[in-house]
Amino acid sequence: MKAYQGSISKDSLSLFASDIGSGEFFSYVGNLVSLEQAISVLGLLSPDFVEVDGHVFWLPNAQQYESQKKCLKGLVETEAGALEQSTSRKDVERYRNIFSINQFFSKWEDSPNRPVFKVGLSEEDYRLCHLFAEQIARYWKRALSDCFPEKVFQFEIADDLLDEYGVCLTFWQL
Numbered sequence: 001m002k003a004y005q006g007s008i009s010k011d012s013l014s015l016f017a018s019d020i021g022s023g024e025f026f027s028y029v030g031n032l033v034s035l036e037q038a039i040s041v042l043g044l045l046s047p048d049f050v051e052v053d054g055h056v057f058w059l060p061n062a063q064q065y066e067s068q069k070k071c072l073k074g075l076v077e078t079e080a081g082a083l084e085q086s087t088s089r090k091d092v093e094r095y096r097n098i099f100s101i102n103q104f105f106s107k108w109e110d111s112p113n114r115p116v117f118k119v120g121l122s123e124e125d126y127r128l129c130h131l132f133a134e135q136i137a138r139y140w141k142r143a144l145s146d147c148f149p150e151k152v153f154q155f156e157i158a159d160d161l162l163d164e165y166g167v168c169l170t171f172w173q174l
Contacts, residue, residue, distance in 0.1 A: 007138065012131055015124040017114070045139040049147050055089055056148060056173060057096050058140065075162045083162060093172035095162055099136065101129045102166035119159055119166040129167035133157045136169055144171070 010023055018032065029038065048062030055072060059065055074095030076086040086092070102121055114122030121129065137155040144153050152174045161168035 008131065008135065012128070015128050015131075017124070045136065046143050047140065049144065051148070055093055055096075056144070056151065056153075057093065058099070058171075077162065090172045094156070094170050097172065098161055098164050098168050098170040099133075100161075100164045100166050100168050101133050101136075103164070121166070126167065130157065133167055133169040137171070140171065 006025075008025070010025070013023065013025070013028065016028075047058045047060065050057050050059060050062050050065050052065075053072060072087060072092050074086050074088070074092035075083045076088075076091045076095075077083055086095075102119060102125070114124060117123035118126050134157065137157065141153065141155065144151070153171050154174050155169065155171045157167070157169050159167060161170060
C-alpha cells in the first residue's frame with residue numbers, strides 16, 4: 001500500500017481555536033461548516049480573471065469589471081522604502097492583485113487567551129493565514145494556467161505588502 005496525504009497537514013487542526021476532538025478535516029467540516037459555507041470557499045479558490053491590455057487581474061466577479069474602470073497604475077517600493085506609482089506590467093499586476101488574507105475575514109474564532117504575535121494576530125491565526133494564502137496560491141496557479149496556458153505567473157506571500165496590512169498574497173506575470 002502506498003499512502004498519499006492531502007496538501008494540508010492534519011497537524012494544522014491543532015492551530016484551530018475550536019476543538020471538536022477530531023484528527024481530520026471531514027469531521028470538522030461535517031460538524032461545523034454549512035454546505036453554503038463550503039461552496040463559498042470553493043468559489044474563493046476559483047476566482048474570475050480579466051485580461052486588460054495584457055494585464056491579468058483577479059476579481060470576485062468579472063462581470064462587474066467594466067463599472068470599476070481600474071487604471072493601469074501600480075505601486076513599487078523604492079530602495080529607500082517609499083512607495084511610488086509605476087506603470088510597468090509587473091508592478092501594476094503585483095499591486096492590483098493583492099489579497100490581504102487577515103483583512104479579508106470579518107469573522108474570527110473567539111480566542112481571548114491567545115496573545116498577539118504578529119500583524120495583530122495570535123501565532124496560531126498568523127500560521128493559519130499563511131496556510132490559507134499558500135492554498136489560495138496553489139489553486140489560483142491552476143486556475144490561471146487553465147485560463148492563460150501561454151502565460152507564467154509568480155506568486156508572493158508576505159506581511160504588509162506595499163500599502164496593505166497583514167498577511168498578503170499577490171501574483172503577476174513573468
